[in-house]
Amino acid sequence: MELLSVKNIKKSFDDKVIINDISFTVESGKIVGLLGKNGSGKTTIIKMINDLLTLDEGEILVNGSKIGVESKKVISYLPERSYLEGSERVIDIIKLFKDFYEDFDEQKALFLLKDLDLDINQKLPKMSKGMKEKVQLALVMSRHAKLYVLDEPLGGVDPTSREKILKTILSNFDEGASLLITTHLIADVEKILDEVIFIDGGKVILAGEVETLREKENASIDEIFRRVIK
Amino acid sequence: MIKKLLKYDLKKMTNLLIYLYPITLAVALLTRLIKLGNSIQLIFIIGQVFSSITYSLVGTILVNTFVQILLAFNQSFYKDQSYLTHTLPIEKGKLLLSKYLSALIVILASIIISVSSLFIVLYSKTLMQGLKEMLKTVISGFNMSGTGFILLIAGIIFAEICFLISAGFTAIVKAHTYNEKKVLKGLIWFAVFYMASMVITFIVAIISLAISGNATVIFAEVLPESAFITLLSVALVIYITLSIACYFVCNKLFAKGVNVD
Amino acid sequence: MSFDFKGNTPIYLQIIDYIKKQIISKKYRLGEKLPSVRDFSMQFEVNPNTVQKALFELENMGIIITESTNGKFVTTDEAVIEKVKKETIEKMVEDLYLSFLDLGIKKEEVIEILSSKE
Numbered sequence: 001m002e003l004l005s006v007k008n009i010k011k012s013f014d015d016k017v018i019i020n021d022i023s024f025t026v027e028s029g030k031i032v033g034l035l036g037k038n039g040s041g042k043t044t045i046i047k048m049i050n051d052l053l054t055l056d057e058g059e060i061l062v063n064g065s066k067i068g069v070e071s072k073k074v075i076s077y078l079p080e081r082s083y084l085e086g087s088e089r090v091i092d093i094i095k096l097f098k099d100f101y102e103d104f105d106e107q108k109a110l111f112l113l114k115d116l117d118l119d120i121n122q123k124l125p126k127m128s129k130g131m132k133e134k135v136q137l138a139l140v141m142s143r144h145a146k147l148y149v150l151d152e153p154l155g156g157v158d159p160t161s162r163e164k165i166l167k168t169i170l171s172n173f174d175e176g177a178s179l180l181i182t183t184h185l186i187a188d189v190e191k192i193l194d195e196v197i198f199i200d201g202g203k204v205i206l207a208g209e210v211e212t213l214r215e216k217e218n219a220s221i222d223e224i225f226r227r228v229i230k
Numbered sequence: 231m232i233k234k235l236l237k238y239d240l241k242k243m244t245n246l247l248i249y250l251y252p253i254t255l256a257v258a259l260l261t262r263l264i265k266l267g268n269s270i271q272l273i274f275i276i277g278q279v280f281s282s283i284t285y286s287l288v289g290t291i292l293v294n295t296f297v298q299i300l301l302a303f304n305q306s307f308y309k310d311q312s313y314l315t316h317t318l319p320i321e322k323g324k325l326l327l328s329k330y331l332s333a334l335i336v337i338l339a340s341i342i343i344s345v346s347s348l349f350i351v352l353y354s355k356t357l358m359q360g361l362k363e364m365l366k367t368v369i370s371g372f373n374m375s376g377t378g379f380i381l382l383i384a385g386i387i388f389a390e391i392c393f394l395i396s397a398g399f400t401a402i403v404k405a406h407t408y409n410e411k412k413v414l415k416g417l418i419w420f421a422v423f424y425m426a427s428m429v430i431t432f433i434v435a436i437i438s439l440a441i442s443g444n445a446t447v448i449f450a451e452v453l454p455e456s457a458f459i460t461l462l463s464v465a466l467v468i469y470i471t472l473s474i475a476c477y478f479v480c481n482k483l484f485a486k487g488v489n490v491d
Numbered sequence: 492m493s494f495d496f497k498g499n500t501p502i503y504l505q506i507i508d509y510i511k512k513q514i515i516s517k518k519y520r521l522g523e524k525l526p527s528v529r530d531f532s533m534q535f536e537v538n539p540n541t542v543q544k545a546l547f548e549l550e551n552m553g554i555i556i557t558e559s560t561n562g563k564f565v566t567t568d569e570a571v572i573e574k575v576k577k578e579t580i581e582k583m584v585e586d587l588y589l590s591f592l593d594l595g596i597k598k599e600e601v602i603e604i605l606s607s608k609e
Binding site for chain 3: 029163166190191
Binding site for chain 1: 234238242245305310311312313314316317318319320321409410486487488489490
């Protein structure tokens with residue numbers, strides 16, 4: 001079943017074309033990597049899926065409905081930047097998630113935060129960027145969502161934490177749920193992906209099943225990426 | 231849902247005011263106490279200093295009310311926090327309504343705290359007597375009750391602040407329909423809304439004066455009392471209407487979707 | 492345990508290989524219950540669908556069997572395991588032989604080298 005369907009979307013900023021006719025789908029139960037260099041348009045696509053940017057053209061459907069309240073109920077989104085501002089503590093954000101997301105699992109959040117060595121009573125301004133990212137990841141993975149959209153989940157963490165983050169992601173998404181991950185650290189994530197979509201210059205350059213691509217090209221996804229995207 | 235949203239919006243808009251309110255009230259009370267010893271020269275001077283502190287605190291409250299409300303609005307809808315705000319499963323209309331309602335509440339609270347603080351510092355029998363006398367002479371010409379007059383003035387001040395906030399919100403939303411120079415465009419749109427409100431007020435005032443039969447007073451040096459009341463009522467109605475109009479414009483622009491940085 | 496996969500071969504084939512070797516070396520015994528898909532996926536840090544595919548292939552080869560409610564088990568049929576063992580050894584020898592040939596080492600030398608190992 002198609003959980004996410006992106007059809008012929010376009011987006012320009014001041015006559016500069018950022019997304020030029022992109023289409024793809026994410027089937028339920030699949031882990032899909034949206035891969036591209038910085039500035040390739042990955043984050044723009046993610047922001048459009050999450051109602052943070054309007055579409056110039058095209059359509060995005062999530063679980064059959066257009067972007068809106070219904071799509072937001074089933075998408076759990078990890079942005080590439082931190083929205084944890086203000087003088088609050090981690091526990092206050094947990095309360096906020098509990099207030100607004102019906103599918104939020106507080107026990108799971110508390111468990112994950114502990115597992116990632118985070119203190120729920122710590123004040124947010126006293127946290128490093130990496131810690132804030134872990135807090136957000138724990139919150140996002142604590143929702144029983146249908147589609148997890150993770151924008152550069154390994155971006156701000158040190159290489160030694162990457163494995164832990166990947167494990168947290170893998171072990172915490174519900175069966176039948178899908179994952180859309182953007183990253184430029186392809187070597188780190190390629191073994192968890194079902195499918196990849198290569199983006200460059202606002203266009204899809206290559207898309208397909210990871211195992212098929214590996215077999216066909218006799219190369220890792222990381223190598224294939226470097227071959228097709230200069 | 232609106233209740234939950236209000237809780238968070240009020241918290242954001244008052245994160246500074248929540249400290250300013252009790253401090254201002256406390257300083258006002260302290261000033262009052264110091265003034266009890268007015269007969270001693272030194273204490274009189276200290277009393278004067280404390281009075282000035284209270285006044286500047288009241289000024290700070292009023293400025294901060296305006297700034298904090300607009301800042302909270304901008305941050306929640308267009309800065310880093312927008313990544314959370316817009317991905318909550320809530321209709322855009324409700325998000326906006328909550329901002330308007332919490333702004334109203336904060337404005338009311340700030341006015342009440344400010345007036346109370348001034349009252350605590352300034353209250354005296356002679357002052358009240360003086361005010362009463364003044365009111366009497368004013369309203370004698372107006373054919374209006376004293377409370378009615380005070381309510382009218384208070385209403386205008388409240389409506390004007392509401393209009394400024396509503397126009398500010400709309401200017402921020404409008405500025406974010408552009409991709410560049412959002413701050414500058416926000417300020418320009420705010421100026422446009424404000425100018426438009428002045429022009430509309432002026433035109434409507436002339437028309438209503440014309441209808442009530444004394445359009446020529448616009449050019450008179452001293453306004454006759456009846457014309458004065460007409461103008462005040464017109465201003466009140468216009469500010470309320472414009473505030474609501476801005477809300478609808480804002481709602482419509484906002485519903486089209488946002489483009490956050 | 493972290494697992495190093497070769498980039499240029501499909502991961503499910505590498506998982507099949509790994510599980511076969513575990514069975515041949517008796518780390519997974521005949522009739523023993525295998526870890527769940529999720530456990531494997533955690534252990535290898537790979538996509539659960541990839542593990543699923545590997546287990547599906549293994550089941551087709553008759554190496555593992557599914558008991559609908561209890562999970563997956565290593566087969567109790569020794570003949571199957573023997574066959575797998577033979578195939579695996581043949582494959583390993585073949586690979587080794589080919590790499591020696593690549594280096595220009597003759598068959599006689601290979602035998603000599605191997606027999607000198609204790």
